[in-house]
Amino acid sequence: MPSKQRRQFLKTVTAGAILGPAGLMMSRHAIADDASVTGDTFPDVARGEVVRTSGKLVESSQALQESRRLIPIAGQSQVLVCGGGPAGIAAALSAARSGAQVQLLELAGCLGGVWTAGMLTKILDSSGKTGIMQEVLTALAQQGSDVAKQTGGTVYDPELAKVVLEEMCVNAGIKIQLHTMVVGAVTDANNRLVAVVTESKSGRQVWTADRFIDCTGDGDLAAQAGCQFDLGFGADCSCQPMSMMALVTGPQPEDVKDFIRETGSAAKARFYQFMREAGIDPSYRAPTLRHLHSGIYSIMTNHEYGVSAFDAGAITKATIEGRREVHDIVRGLRSLGGAWKDLAVVATAEQIGIREGRRVKGRYTITNEDITTGLKHPEAVCRAKFPVDVHSLEIAGNPQSIEKLRARGVRQYDIPYPALVAADVDGLLMAGRCISGDFFAHASYRVTGNAVPMGEAAGKAAAESITQGVLPHQLIWNTN
Numbered sequence: 001m002p003s004k005q006r007r008q009f010l011k012t013v014t015a016g017a018i019l020g021p022a023g024l025m026m027s028r029h030a031i032a033d034d035a036s037v038t039g040d041t042f043p044d045v046a047r048g049e050v051v052r053t054s055g056k057l058v059e060s061s062q063a064l065q066e067s068r069r070l071i072p073i074a075g076q077s078q079v080l081v082c083g084g085g086p087a088g089i090a091a092a093l094s095a096a097r098s099g100a101q102v103q104l105l106e107l108a109g110c111l112g113g114v115w116t117a118g119m120l121t122k123i124l125d126s127s128g129k130t131g132i133m134q135e136v137l138t139a140l141a142q143q144g145s146d147v148a149k150q151t152g153g154t155v156y157d158p159e160l161a162k163v164v165l166e167e168m169c170v171n172a173g174i175k176i177q178l179h180t181m182v183v184g185a186v187t188d189a190n191n192r193l194v195a196v197v198t199e200s201k202s203g204r205q206v207w208t209a210d211r212f213i214d215c216t217g218d219g220d221l222a223a224q225a226g227c228q229f230d231l232g233f234g235a236d237c238s239c240q241p242m243s244m245m246a247l248v249t250g251p252q253p254e255d256v257k258d259f260i261r262e263t264g265s266a267a268k269a270r271f272y273q274f275m276r277e278a279g280i281d282p283s284y285r286a287p288t289l290r291h292l293h294s295g296i297y298s299i300m301t302n303h304e305y306g307v308s309a310f311d312a313g314a315i316t317k318a319t320i321e322g323r324r325e326v327h328d329i330v331r332g333l334r335s336l337g338g339a340w341k342d343l344a345v346v347a348t349a350e351q352i353g354i355r356e357g358r359r360v361k362g363r364y365t366i367t368n369e370d371i372t373t374g375l376k377h378p379e380a381v382c383r384a385k386f387p388v389d390v391h392s393l394e395i396a397g398n399p400q401s402i403e404k405l406r407a408r409g410v411r412q413y414d415i416p417y418p419a420l421v422a423a424d425v426d427g428l429l430m431a432g433r434c435i436s437g438d439f440f441a442h443a444s445y446r447v448t449g450n451a452v453p454m455g456e457a458a459g460k461a462a463a464e465s466i467t468q469g470v471l472p473h474q475l476i477w478n479t480n
């Protein structure tokens, strides 16, 4: 729309009523919904214009019948990666380095997922991993503290990780849009994924691509595209608890060294015992303290049980409770004086840590049997060896059946490429914790030392399948 016409139009709308047709409150300076449906123009979002919601409240269904509207196509790429966590950055990087034009969409205000917005601070099961995993570890070690150097980058500063990951992605020529949530997906008549719908400050937008990779952790894109998935354990789909991570400061490292995780696995038990004797009862009974640099520590002391990763209200409650618990524990420790007298919270995570979401049905499903017998697969994307790590599903502890299966132990196993390829929709790959596996396999492969090689493989496969003119499920994964 020419600017003069737009101004006149805005003036008209601004002068109008602020109650919409259904009696819903509408903002001023808005463009009527009908204008975007019938015309070929869209609001100038950078100038604050918006598409007004219009529709009809259907009282019998307690719902809004939204009006149809056109949604602008915001971007077209060869490979679209949804979610910029450990799996997503690796997927975007490898697709871009394989020559594809790549768009990366991320909900948070930074890249890194649980590494950064979730304040994780430890990369597990990364030993022996090459490629992008090694590149990230090297960057975190070289640019990081002595602790990062001593641990080969596996204990890292989450703030540094943000800038390291952003620079890697920018340098690879990846188009990045933060603050953007994937809320819908469109498939064509051949059941092939062709577009993704997002919501952000720019309104509702559409992104088309030749290949899509779901790295949302929770399998949001795959579910929206119509893929089948599994969730949690047992008939009630119980998921592992969420945890609020935090950074704290105050004590001298040598005064609390017995409790620092890097001194050995018994540190957690000592820290718990110490807290209990001091009358502090953390909801996570293996509290973890890590020294990152210059008297800054990360701490994990919290479990939020029975929270669905798909219930925003429940996640909000868990976030508020988790954050309050972190502050209560820090206050309790500080009141002990001595080494703890200056203990203070530096920051709590922006995003509560979500261990489990959807496990999207792929063309191969990794099972408990696979991980306990050491699966060897001709299309392996990486080898995993992390134990089955099921944090208690309920406050009383895990059911015996879980404990028994966990006790069987894990033998090094392959993550097969077909577990990264969606079974129900074409053109879609997954990487990270939302790939195809059962509850126990997920409890092992979910850690970030595996999420990164999975992402790297998915990105490479997406680009390679375009070059070969085949769909991802028709590609034979070549380990070279």
Ligand SMILES: Cc1cc2nc3c(=O)[nH]c(=O)nc-3n(C[C@H](O)[C@H](O)[C@H](O)COP(=O)(O)OP(=O)(O)OC[C@H]3O[C@@H](n4cnc5c(N)ncnc54)[C@H](O)[C@@H]3O)c2cc1C
Pocket: 082, 083, 084, 085, 086, 087, 088, 105, 106, 107, 108, 111, 112, 113, 114, 115, 120, 121, 122, 123, 124, 125, 180, 181, 182, 183, 215, 216, 217, 218, 220, 221, 242, 243, 244, 245, 352, 353, 354, 355, 431, 432, 433, 434, 446, 447, 448, 449, 451
């Ligand atoms: C509390 C906790 C502690 C853990 N401890 C460790 C540990 O010490 N070491 C370790 O290696 N692993 C650990 N894990 C496991 C590990 O962090 C995850 O399994 C890992 O993050 C998986 O990586 P991912 O990229 O698949 O998912 P995520 O890190 O969850 O990344 C998903 C990304 O997608 C974005 N996203 C989600 N939905 C949408 C959407 N609809 N639209 C757009 N973007 C979206 C998110 O904002 C996020 O950035 C821990 C997990 C938790 C929760």
